[in-house]
Amino acid sequence: METNKDERIMNCTTLDELLDVQYGKVGTxxxxxxxxxxxxxxxxxxxxxxxxxxxxxxxxxxxxxxxxKTYISRLENGKADVQLNTLFRIFEGLGRRVSLTIL
Known part of the structure; x- marks a missing residue:
């Protein structure tokens, strides 16, 4: 079974194909x-x-x-979720602005 997956991975020609084989189709x-x-x-x-x-x-x-500091560390390490208002505050503190795009 794993060899079949390895073969499918080796035959991928796009990133989307690779992600489909490795992690499943979008929506799974x-x-x-x-x-x-x-x-x-x-x-x-x-x-x-x-x-x-x-x-x-x-x-x-x-x-x-x-x-x-521990909160910033956890955010940078992907170990904490961030609320939107906190995200805005963080980037304002960095002298940056956040822009959201809804797709």
């Missing part, structure tokens, strides 16, 4: 979970990148927005 529980984790990872990576670009430590950013 496994794929939905993967997509959710991917979005959290991207947000965490963006937050860390912008904090570093601003030249701030996690502690400095936390002080600037009135939260704790």
């Amino acid at each position: 529980p496994e794929r939905d979970e993967f997509d959710k984790e991917t979005q959290a990872f991207c947000l965490a990576a963006t937050l860390k990148e912008e904090r570093l670009r601003a030249g701030l430590t996690q502690e400095q950013l936390a002080e600037r927005i009135g939260t704790k």
Whole structure:
């Protein structure tokens, strides 16, 4: 069974095909979970990148927005969910703005 999956993976020519084989088609529980984790990872990576670009430590950013360093760390490591108003505060503290697109 695993060899068949390996063969299917090797025959993929697009990222979408690879994701379908590895995590299932869009709309399946496994794929939905993967997509959710991917979005959290991207947000965490963006937050860390912008904090570093601003030249701030996690502690400095936390002080600037009135939260704790541990919360910033958990966000950057994808271990915590963030409320929208907190997300806006964080990026304002970094001198950035957040823009949302609804698809």
